[in-house]
Amino acid sequence: MNQQMIAKALEQVRKTNPLVHNITNVVVTNFTANGLLALGASPVMAYAKQEVEDMARIAGALVLNIGTLNETEVEAMKLAGKAANGHGVPVIFDPVGAGATPYRTLTARSIMEEVNVSVLRGNAAEVAQVVGHHWEIKGVDAGEGNGNVTQLAIEAARQLGTVVAVTGKTDIISDGTTTYACQNGEAILTRVTGTGCLLTSVIGAFAAVLNNPLEAAVAAIVTYGVAAELAAKESADQGPGSFQIALLNKLAQVTGEDVVRLGRVELL
Ligand code: ATP
Ligand code: TZP
Ligand code: MG
Ligand code: MG
Numbered sequence: 001m002n003q004q005m006i007a008k009a010l011e012q013v014r015k016t017n018p019l020v021h022n023i024t025n026v027v028v029t030n031f032t033a034n035g036l037l038a039l040g041a042s043p044v045m046a047y048a049k050q051e052v053e054d055m056a057r058i059a060g061a062l063v064l065n066i067g068t069l070n071e072t073e074v075e076a077m078k079l080a081g082k083a084a085n086g087h088g089v090p091v092i093f094d095p096v097g098a099g100a101t102p103y104r105t106l107t108a109r110s111i112m113e114e115v116n117v118s119v120l121r122g123n124a125a126e127v128a129q130v131v132g133h134h135w136e137i138k139g140v141d142a143g144e145g146n147g148n149v150t151q152l153a154i155e156a157a158r159q160l161g162t163v164v165a166v167t168g169k170t171d172i173i174s175d176g177t178t179t180y181a182c183q184n185g186e187a188i189l190t191r192v193t194g195t196g197c198l199l200t201s202v203i204g205a206f207a208a209v210l211n212n213p214l215e216a217a218v219a220a221i222v223t224y225g226v227a228a229e230l231a232a233k234e235s236a237d238q239g240p241g242s243f244q245i246a247l248l249n250k251l252a253q254v255t256g257e258d259v260v261r262l263g264r265v266e267l268l
Pocket of ligand 4: 096097122123
């Protein structure tokens with residue numbers, strides 16, 4: 001996976017306009033829908049257990065996010081996940097806040113057990129908790145921690161048998177054998193809620209057009225990081241509010257040429 005391939009994948013997303021079915025949290029719903037639309041995908045949020053299987057079957061990807069989980073929603077996520085699995089629709093999972101409470105941790109683990117997840121995307125603390133490692137966490141934000149993020153991503157991918165993306169200052173994406181590091185992004189992303197959740201849904205958009213989930217995750221993370229850098233430059237020092245709007249604008253405007261010029265991804 002190199003910058004040229006990522007640029008081609010971005011073009012594919014825009015040409016195909018894939019339907020991305022999200023069962024996500026109440027904090028980020030509108031931002032996620034707008035971010036996917038800006039990028040060139042077609043978002044739908046559908047939660048009722050009476051319809052999630054039907055929606056997941058016709059989607060290009062299904063994104064599950066436990067940010068504001070409850071029993072009914074978790075039941076719907078599992079129904080949708082199994083329907084997606086039965087129809088070859090990739091499932092992307094964001095275990096928001098895993099480790100913050102036992103309910104979140106156990107729910108995240110049970111989703112990983114019952115649904116065949118193509119990409120797990122979280123901060124280091126969340127991913128560590130899903131695989132039973134200790135890592136400091138405060139609410140939904142990763143604590144500093146002092147572990148080796150690369151090792152964590154590789155071990156989690158091996159243990160779970162899926163692609164794992166651990167994001168933060170450096171993003172590590174691994175399938176347990178092949179591992180990439182991406183340096184794109186901006187620290188101000190951590191000052192706007194939902195930027196991780198939107199990234200998980202953007203991985204869904206790329207997974208809908210690429211058969212290889214490792215490459216889809218890398219392409220999404222690099223494209224998103226480049227868009228964030230362009231947005232930070234444009235909104236300069238105006239603060240997180242302006243940055244949030246600039247990020248939506250740049251997701252729409254980022255080009256393959258930008259990705260080739262600014263993408264910082266290496267095979268480890
Ligand atoms: P957290 O709740 O810990 O913020 P999250 O789920 O919001 O986690 P992040 O890890 O913040 O997800 O990832 C979202 C985006 O922000 C990714 O593109 C990532 O590369 C970027 N990012 C996070 N921290 C930094 C940083 N310090 N510098 C540059 N980019 C960052
Ligand atoms: N509380 C529950 S979900 C959520 C908050 C603040 C949003 C988390 O979004 P992200 O993308 O992980 O920062
Ligand atoms: Mg964040
Ligand atoms: Mg998050």
